Amino acid sequence: MALDKETFDQLRDTLARFVRERLMPLEFKVAEDNAIPEEIKAAMRDMGIFGLSIPVEYGGLGLTMEEEARIAFELGRTSPAFRSIAATNIGIGSQGLVIDGTEEQRRKYLPRLASGELIGSFALTEPEAGSDAASLRTNARREGDHYLLNGTKRFITNAPHAGLLTVFARTEDPANPKGAITAFLVERGSPGLSFGPVDKKMGQSGSHTCDVMFDNCRVPASAVLGEKEGQGFRTAMKVLDRGRIHIGAACVGAAERLIDDSLAYAMQRKQFGQPIAEFQLVQAMLADSRAEAFAARCMVLETARSKDRGDPVATEAACCKMYASEMVGRVADRAVQIHGGAGYMAAYGIERFYRDVRLFRIYEGTTQIQQLIIARNMVREAQQKGTA
Ligand SMILES: Cc1cc2nc3c(=O)[nH]c(=O)nc-3n(C[C@H](O)[C@H](O)[C@H](O)COP(=O)(O)OP(=O)(O)OC[C@H]3O[C@@H](n4cnc5c(N)ncnc54)[C@H](O)[C@@H]3O)c2cc1C
Numbered sequence: 001m002a003l004d005k006e007t008f009d010q011l012r013d014t015l016a017r018f019v020r021e022r023l024m025p026l027e028f029k030v031a032e033d034n035a036i037p038e039e040i041k042a043a044m045r046d047m048g049i050f051g052l053s054i055p056v057e058y059g060g061l062g063l064t065m066e067e068e069a070r071i072a073f074e075l076g077r078t079s080p081a082f083r084s085i086a087a088t089n090i091g092i093g094s095q096g097l098v099i100d101g102t103e104e105q106r107r108k109y110l111p112r113l114a115s116g117e118l119i120g121s122f123a124l125t126e127p128e129a130g131s132d133a134a135s136l137r138t139n140a141r142r143e144g145d146h147y148l149l150n151g152t153k154r155f156i157t158n159a160p161h162a163g164l165l166t167v168f169a170r171t172e173d174p175a176n177p178k179g180a181i182t183a184f185l186v187e188r189g190s191p192g193l194s195f196g197p198v199d200k201k202m203g204q205s206g207s208h209t210c211d212v213m214f215d216n217c218r219v220p221a222s223a224v225l226g227e228k229e230g231q232g233f234r235t236a237m238k239v240l241d242r243g244r245i246h247i248g249a250a251c252v253g254a255a256e257r258l259i260d261d262s263l264a265y266a267m268q269r270k271q272f273g274q275p276i277a278e279f280q281l282v283q284a285m286l287a288d289s290r291a292e293a294f295a296a297r298c299m300v301l302e303t304a305r306s307k308d309r310g311d312p313v314a315t316e317a318a319c320c321k322m323y324a325s326e327m328v329g330r331v332a333d334r335a336v337q338i339h340g341g342a343g344y345m346a347a348y349g350i351e352r353f354y355r356d357v358r359l360f361r362i363y364e365g366t367t368q369i370q371q372l373i374i375a376r377n378m379v380r381e382a383q384q385k386g387t388a
Contacts, residue, residue, distance in 0.1 A: 003061070003063065003067065008063075008067055008070075011048075011061075011071070012070055012071060012074060014047065015047065015049075015071060015074045015075065016074045016077075018043065019074055019075065022040065022043065023078040023079070023082050024077075024078050026040065027078060027349060027352070028349065030082070030205065030206040031079065031081075031205040031206065032205075033206070034205045034206055034208075035206055036081060036082060036085050036206050040082070041116070044082075044085070044086055044116065045115060045116035045117075048060070048061045048114075049071075049075075049090075050086045050113065050114060050115065050116030051089070051113070051114025051115065052068050052086075053090050053091065053095065053098070054089075054098060054110050054113060054114040055098065055110075058098075058107070058110035058111050058114060059110065059111035059114040060110070060114035064308045065245055065304040065305075065307045065308050066301060066304040066305050066308055068245075068246060068304070069245060069248075069300050069301060070249075070301075072246050072249035072252075072253060073249050073252055073253045073297070074253060075253060076250040076252060076253020076254045076257070077253045077254070077256060077257040078257070079204075079206065079352070079353075080207065080250065080254065080356050080357070080359070081204050081205060081207040081356075082206070084157065084158070084204060084207035085119075085161075085206075085207065087157070087246075088119065088121050088157055088162075089116060089118075089119060090246065091122075091239070091242070091243040091246055092121075092166075092239050092364070093113065093119070093120025093121050093122050093158065093162070093164070093166065094110065094113045094114075095238075095239040095242055095243070096122070096166045096225055096235050096236070097109055097110060097120075097166070097185070097225065098110065099235065099238050099239065100183075100225055100226040100231060100234075100238070101225055101226060102226055102227050104222075105185060105222075105225065105226075105227075112163075113164070118163040118164055119158050119161045119162045119163055120162060120163075120164045120165070120166065121156050121157060121158045121159045121162035121165045121166070122156070122157075122165075122166050123156050123165045123166065123167045123186075123212050124136070124153070124168045124236055125154050125155055125156070126138060126151065126152060130154075131365075131366060133233075133236065134181070134233060136151075136168055136169070136170065136181065137170070138151025138152070138153065138167070138168065139151055139169060140169040140170065140171050140182060140184065141171075141172070142171070142172070142221070145221045146218050146219065146220055146221060147171075147219050147221065147223070148192075148216045148217065148218055149167065149169055149184065149192070149214040149216075149217040149218075150214055150215065151169065151213075151214050152211055152212070153167065153211065153212040153213075153214075154211055155199065155209045155211075155363075156209055156210060156211070157207065157208075157209050157363075158207075158208065158209075159195055159209065159210045159211075159212050160198050160208045160209075160210050161208065162188060163187065163188045164185060164187055164188070165185075165186045165188075165212065166183055166185060166186075166225065167183070167184045167185075167212075167214070168181055168182070168183055168184075168232045168233070169181070169182060169184060169214075170182070171229045171230065173229075173230060180229060180232075181230070181233040181236075182225075182230060182231065182232045183224070183225035183226075183231070183232035183235050183236070184219055184223045184224060184225065185219075185223045185224075185225055186217065186219055186223060187219075187223075190217050190218065191216075191218045192214060192215045192216045192217035192218055193212070193217045194212075194213045194215070195210050195212055195213070196210045196211030197210060198210050199211075201359075202355050202358060203352065203355030203356040203357075203359060204355075204356050240364055240365060241313070241314055241317050242317070243364050244320055244321035244364065244370075245300060245304050245307065245313070245317050247320075247324070247360060248303075248320030248321050248323070248324035248325070249300045249324075250360070251296065251324035251325050251327065251328040251357070251360050252296045252297045252300055252324055252328075254331075254332075254353065254356075254357050255292070255293040255296065255327060255328045255331040255332075256293055256297075257353075258289070258331050258332055258353055259286070259289050259290055259331060259335075261335065261349075261350065262285075262286060262289070262334065262335045263277065263286060265338060265339055265342070266282055269340075276338070282338060285334040285337060285338055286334075286338070288330075288334065289334050289335075292330065292331065295323070295327070296323055296324040296327045296328075299319060299320050299323060300320050302316070303316040303320050314373065314377060315373070315377040315378070318365070318374050318377075319370075319374060321365065321370050322367050322370035322371065322374070324360075325360035325367065326361060326367060328360060329360075329361060332353055332354040332357050333354065335350050335354070336350055336354055
C-alpha cells in the first residue's frame, strides 16, 4: 500500500537532506576507511531505510515500487557504499522471504531485517557459476530433519555483516540427475558455515563482499524457503527482476549527481578567458548526459508504475538495468572529461564515482545477460502472438 503523498514527500525530503548534509561530507572518509560510520548506520535504521520494501505488517515501510525508485534516486546521489549497506535488506536479502517465504519464516526474520538489526545477504554466485547461475554446484543433502550444505559462494554483498543468508543449493530431485535448486535461510553461527576475507575491489569502498563456505553446514528442514524444495531458481529470478528497477534508479541518482557536479565545475572553471560551460563542445557533453539520465529516469518510473499495477515487467526491468547502468558509465566518463586533469585526481572525487558506478554493469546480471533476457522475451512474445 502506498504511503499518503504528504508522508512520502516528507520521507523523501528528509532523506534528500540527510544525503546532502550527512552523507556527502563523509564520502572521502568512507572511501579512505573502507567503512560506514556506526552513527550513519543508526540514522539510516531510524529513518526506516532498511525496511523500505518490506510490508508494513512485518515492520517495514511497505513502499510501492515507484516510491522505492524515488527513494533510490535520492540515495543514489551519494557514494554507492551508503546505499549498499541497506541495499541487500531492501532487495536481494529480504525479497525471497517477502515473495516466497512461509508466514512463520516472514514473522521470524522480516521485522529484524526491516529495522536493520539483522543484515540479509543473497548467496547465488559461485566460483564456477556466475551468469550461468543455474549451473551452481552447492549441494544440500537431507539427513533426517536437517540438511547438510556443502559448497562455496563468491562475491556475496554484505556477507561479512550478514546475520541471515538466502543460499541457493541443489537438493535431490528424482526427475533431474543434477538435482533441483532450493533456497535455504541460513543463520550466521550455523555449524559448518564460515566466511572468507573481505574482497579488495575496484571501487565502492565501504561496501563489503566475501566468499561464504559451507562445510557440512547443518540447517534444520524448516530453513527451506517456503518449505518447498525445487523452487529456489524461480525465487532467485523473481528477486532479481525486482532488484533491476531499484538498481536502475540508483544509477539515475548517481548520474544526476555527476551532472550537477560537472555543471558546477564547468561554470566556474575558466579557460581562454571564459567559463568552459560556454564552449559548445563542453555543452554537448553536458546535454548528452542530461538527456540520457532523463531517459533512464522516465524508464525507471514507467516500469515501476507498471509493476505497481501488477503488469509483467521482466523485459522492461531488464531494459532499465541495462540502459541505466550503461548510461551512468557514460555520464561518469564525461564527468571525468569535463573536469579535465582534476577529474583524474582523487581529491575531486569524480574518479571515485567513475570506479564506483562500474559495478552496476556487472552485478545482479551483467549487461550481456540483460540483453539476452530482453531478446529472448521479444522472441517468445512474437511466437505467442504468431507474428514470427
Ligand atoms: C561487488 C560485487 C558484489 C556482488 N554481490 C553479489 C551478491 O550479493 N550475491 C550474489 O549471488 N552474487 C553477487 N555478485 C556476483 C555477480 O552477480 C556476478 O559477478 C555476475 O553475475 C557475473 O558473474 P561472473 O562474475 O561469474 O562473470 P561471468 O558469468 O564469468 O561473465 C564474464 C563475462 O562473460 C559474459 N557472459 C557470460 N555468459 C554470457 C552469455 N551467455 N552471453 C554473452 N556474454 C556472456 C558476461 O556478461 C561477462 O562479460 C557480486 C559481484 C560483485 C563484483
